[in-house]
Amino acid sequence: MTPAQRWARELGALIREVAGFDVPPMxxxxxxxxxxVLLVAVHRRLVDQFRTDVPVTVFFKYPSRCALGAFLAGGQSAPDGTLPVASGAGVTGSAPEGEGERSPDARRWSAQDRRDLRSRLRQRKG
Known part of the structure; x- marks a missing residue:
């Protein structure tokens, strides 16, 4: 497993803890x-748990678990059990090549789709 994949997995766990549901990696x-508001809470947990100093704005610049994981890893390799943070993470850098592209089978969500999803999530939280 690459450092970016480990970061994406850890981000998924943090999101699940804070928001109460899973977010697919892409x-x-x-x-x-x-x-x-939820992303700010996830950011706070990320900073506290992993002692990173990335600004909350990286969640908006790299808006998926895979994109943010790749940014945090910075393309570095690391031994299992460690999660390196790229030097200057969150201050400088660019998205990895091809980042932000959707898979060919992914569909675009309409505004109504997003409203429906939010409504279902609210109902599930109770």
Missing amino acids: TSFFDAGLTS
């Missing part, structure tokens, strides 16, 4: 139903 945080 899905935009907002398309999945996360709000800015």
Whole structure:
């Protein structure tokens, strides 16, 4: 497993703890139903748990678990059990090549689809 994949997995666990539901790795945080408030809470947990100093804005610049995981890993390899943070992560850098592209079979979510998803999530939370 690459460092980027480990970061994506850890981000998934943090999101699940904070929001109470899973977000697929390639899905935009907002398309999945996360709000800015939830992302700020996930950021706080990320900073506290992994002692990173990335700004909250990286969640908006790299809006999926895979994109943010690749950014945090910075293309570095690491031994199992460690999660490196790229030097200057969140301050400089660009998205990996091809980042932000959707898979060919992924469909675009309409505004109505997002509203329906949010409504279902609210009902599930009770």
